Each structure stands twice: as C-alpha cells, then as structure tokens.
Amino acid sequence: MKTQGAVLRGPGDWEVVELEVRDPGPGEVLVDMAYAGLCHSDEHLRFESARYPIVGGHEGAGVVRAVGAGVTNVAPGDHVVTTFLPACGHCRWCASGRSNLCDLGATITTGQLPDGSFPFTLDGEPLGGFCIVGAFAQTSLLSQFSCVRIDDHYPLDVAALMACSVPTGWGSAVNAGPVRVGDVVVVVGTGGVGCNAVQGAASVGAQHVIAVDPVPFRREFAQTLGATHAVASTEEAAALARALSRGTGADVVVLATGVTSPEIVGGAYGCLGKGGTLVLTGLSDHAMDTTVVLPGNIATVFEQRVQGALYGMCNAYRDIPRLLRMYEEGKLKVDELITKRYGLDEINQGYQDQRDGTTIRGVLQHQH
Numbered sequence: 001m002k003t004q005g006a007v008l009r010g011p012g013d014w015e016v017v018e019l020e021v022r023d024p025g026p027g028e029v030l031v032d033m034a035y036a037g038l039c040h041s042d043e044h045l046r047f048e049s050a051r052y053p054i055v056g057g058h059e060g061a062g063v064v065r066a067v068g069a070g071v072t073n074v075a076p077g078d079h080v081v082t083t084f085l086p087a088c089g090h091c092r093w094c095a096s097g098r099s100n101l102c103d104l105g106a107t108i109t110t111g112q113l114p115d116g117s118f119p120f121t122l123d124g125e126p127l128g129g130f131c132i133v134g135a136f137a138q139t140s141l142l143s144q145f146s147c148v149r150i151d152d153h154y155p156l157d158v159a160a161l162m163a164c165s166v167p168t169g170w171g172s173a174v175n176a177g178p179v180r181v182g183d184v185v186v187v188v189g190t191g192g193v194g195c196n197a198v199q200g201a202a203s204v205g206a207q208h209v210i211a212v213d214p215v216p217f218r219r220e221f222a223q224t225l226g227a228t229h230a231v232a233s234t235e236e237a238a239a240l241a242r243a244l245s246r247g248t249g250a251d252v253v254v255l256a257t258g259v260t261s262p263e264i265v266g267g268a269y270g271c272l273g274k275g276g277t278l279v280l281t282g283l284s285d286h287a288m289d290t291t292v293v294l295p296g297n298i299a300t301v302f303e304q305r306v307q308g309a310l311y312g313m314c315n316a317y318r319d320i321p322r323l324l325r326m327y328e329e330g331k332l333k334v335d336e337l338i339t340k341r342y343g344l345d346e347i348n349q350g351y352q353d354q355r356d357g358t359t360i361r362g363v364l365q366h367q368h
Contacts, residue, residue, distance in 0.1 A: 005137030006347045006364075007122065008045055009053045014136075014347045019055065020121040021141050024068035028113065029142050031080060033062040035160040036135035038342070038350045038362040039192065040258035041084075045130060047285040050109035053127045055120055056347075057364070058084035058108075060135025061159035064147070071144045078149050079156065082163045083316035084108065084131035086145035100311040104145060108132055114143050135163075136347065138366045148320045157341075157363055158327060158334045161192075162320045164311070165361055166334060168281065169196025169256060170323065171312020174204055176279045177252035181205035186237050186250045186271040188212045188264070189257035189282060190222040190230075191354070192337065192361040197254040197281070199332060200312075202226025206252075208244045210271075212237045215357035225333055234267030241271050249273025257282040258354075260291045269294055277305045281312070341365045 003021050006014040024030045037059035045056060060082040064074050074080055085108065087099035094102050104114055111128015112118060118126035119134065119141035134140040150159055172193070173179045185201040187194050190213040201209045202225070211222035211230040219230035229244075231237050241250040253276065255268045260282040272278055284291050292306065299306075326332040339359035342350040350362040 001139065003137050003139040004344060005055050005120070005134065006057070006344060007053050007055050007127070008049065011047055013046070014056065016345050016347070017122060019137060021119055021137065021139055024066055024141060026069045027071060027144050028068040029064055029071060029074055029144050029147050030066040030139065031062045031142055031147070032065050032139050032368055033060050033135050033137065033366050034156040035366065036060040036364040037160050037163065037165060037192070038347070038354060038364065039164050040354065041164070041283065042130060043258070043351055043354070044283060044285050048287060051111070051128070053122055053125070054111055055127060055129040055134035055137050057129065057135030057137070058082065058131035058133045059160055059164040060133060061156045061163065065139065073144055074147050074149050079152050079154070079159070080147040080149055081159050081320050082133045082135055082142065083146050083148055084133055084164055085311050085316065086114070086132060086143055087316055088145050097315065099315045099317070100313060114145070136344070136364065138344070138368060148316050150321065150324060154324055157338060159324065160363060161334055161337060161361060162323055165192040165337070166196050166323055166332070167314040167319050168312045169193040170200035171314040171319070172254045172256065172279050172281045172309045173197045173200035173252065175313035176307050176309035177254070177277055179204050179206050179252050182207045183251040184208045184241050184245045186210045186212060186241055186253045186268070188234060188237070188253065188255045188268045190218045191256070191258060193281060194254070194256035195222055195225055195337060195360055197256050198222050198225045198227045201252070203331065210237050210240055218357060218360065221360055224336070234271055238271040241273065245273055249276060251276050252279065254279045255282050260284050262291055262293045265292050266294070272304055274302045275304065277307050279307050279309050281309045337361045338363055343367070
C-alpha cells in the first residue's frame, strides 16, 4: 500500500514523500501511526546515518491495521506503543531482564526487520524505518517485537511519549542512577528526556533536584515537574550541589542534553560528589565522537562511576504499562510535556522549534 512519510535521503532536512509499505509477513505488524514524537535522536540522523535513505521516527503510537502469520502479542484494532529497541524475549539480554540490550537491536540504525528485509520502498529503492519503527510514516511495518499493546482508553499522544522520552528520562534517574531517598541530583538538559529525569528523581525521594538548562522556559518548566532549583549552567549547578550536600557534591548527575561534547560532559562531571554516578544519556551527532574525557585520578579516589543509559535501562513490556498507570493515577505528568502538535508537512519547523528551545516535546499528528 502507499503511505506518506518523512525521510532523509542524506544529511539535511526532512522530505515528505510517498512511500510503498509492504503487507505484513510472518511475525510482522502493520500499524497506522496516530502520533510520533519529535525526539532529538532523529535529529542526529540529519548529520549521520548508517544508511540513507531512511524513514524517521522511533517514538510513536497507533492502531494495528493488520498482522502477519505467527503474531500473537497484538491483533488488528489493538492500540500499541512502538519500542525503538525490539525485545525478542529469548536472547541472553532479554532472558536476564535487560531487554533494552536485546540482540535484535543490531539493525536499529539501518531499519532492517529481523529477517533482514526492509519495510518500505521509495522510487523502487528499499529503505527502513529508524529503530525498525519509522513512526514518521503514516502507516509503518514493524516487527511484533517492536510493539507493546496498551489499553484503548489511554490517549495516543500521551502513549507516543512512552515510546522513548518518558522512560528514557525517568529510567535514567530511577534505574541508572539509581537515585535514592535524600539524594542531591543534577539533571543537565531539561528537554523531553531531561524533564522526565527530573520527574523520576523527584518520584523516588530525591531531596534536591537541580535542573540545568540555558533556556529560561525549560528551566521554569522543570520546576513544575519537581525540580527544587533551576540554573543556567553546570558551573552554577556544581556550586549549588556542593552547598546543598554540605560540601560533597551531587550523588547523581544525569546528562540529558540533545547533543553532547567533551565540554558538556566535563561540566556535568564537575557537579559530581564523592561516590557519585554520572549517567550518560545524551548522544553526539556523530557515532564515533569522543565525548568523555575525565580526570581518572579523581574518579578513582572519589570512587565515582560513569554509567551509560540506553532507554533508561527500562523494559518496554514492563515499564510502558507501569508508567501509563502512573500517568493515569496523577503521579506522572505527560500531557504537559507536549508543547505543540505539527502536521507531517511541518516536521522541519518542529525541529527548528526544538533547536530554538521553544518546545519540550513536539509531536507529529498523523492524518488517516
């Protein structure tokens, strides 16, 4: 069938094109996307991708149109959240409870389905969806391992944010930190991911949560989600963390900037106290960039830890339903994160607004 989608043919801006999406084969699911979040991870594709052309979008929610043979976890008409890290349930990582590291994640940068095929065709050329999702297409073909069924009463715009920004930020604080009761926490970067790290830290009892962002709008918004303090720079945050901890420094620092660099990482590290953990969640525009250059002697004598965090160390099948219940019970703010909705043809403006710092999370609203 034919569908509209936003693609990158190479480094540069998004282009809205007509795509061919094939019918679902064994283990595959055809999804009519309702919403897709404008996550900065897709913005990185504008500078570097393992394969062009590629359909963007990994943070999505929609309704199942059709399923292929052998699909047992979803059925036509089900509401689903996409998971940008597939979970097969059988590999070493899934079997040990770390499904965010599932071996099927090896092709998320090329968009190939588990059987090695591509879901889309553009002008006769096969192409994939970013993270094996392609949520910037109005209809996308996914593996059954990339779909999490949810109850129908949840708003699909809220559900879309459960595909990445909410669990990534929340889990970076709660799982990767892990933040404990009474901790001093610094969150560097309070966009769509960082704001959820603030919520996560506050929800588990951090005594002080310092939000760091150069954009006043984002600093102020972070304070509505549980940040006790908000400053413009890591230098200010480091001094404040030392004062609030009676001289030690932050117990946990979550780095959630849209783009990282050695300077940004070094500033975040400067906030860290003895025995503290620096959680690296943000990425650079280029996969092989060196972004971490730290004083090893200090890390050794202070017993500090640098912890990478992918998807907030969350398990999609466990944590998406759990976070949706927290939202339903008023313990997690999600509606407030959506600053603006865009049509598919407004995607470049949506990302420009993100770069300008005027949104927390923009979402594409697909029309069917």
